[in-house]
Amino acid sequence: MLKPKKIPMRMCVGCREMRPKKELLRVVKPAESDARWDLTGKAAGRGAYVCPSVECLKKAKKSRALERALECRISEEVFAALESQMAENGQDT
DSSP states (O other): OOOOOOOOOEBBBBTOOOOGGSSSSEEETTSSSOOOEESSSSSEEEEEOOOSHHHHHHHHHHHTTTHHHHHSSSOOHHHHHHHHHHHHOOOOO
């Protein structure tokens, strides 16, 4: 009898809801640059997951949850860039 394959689950730092890893977007903080979206899910650096909605990104910004998860300060410009990239890719659900 085959065991069912486990689906990796991650928590959104905005709404704190557990969801399958494939449904979330990863934000990564490489050692020598600002936070950015990790579209491959494999970029080197400290990562955190956010639901594909602007509301969750705003919640993570307001509660500073994304900053705590990435262990760094995130400027307004970086948040604006993350939000615009989310809108460009049609991720706002």
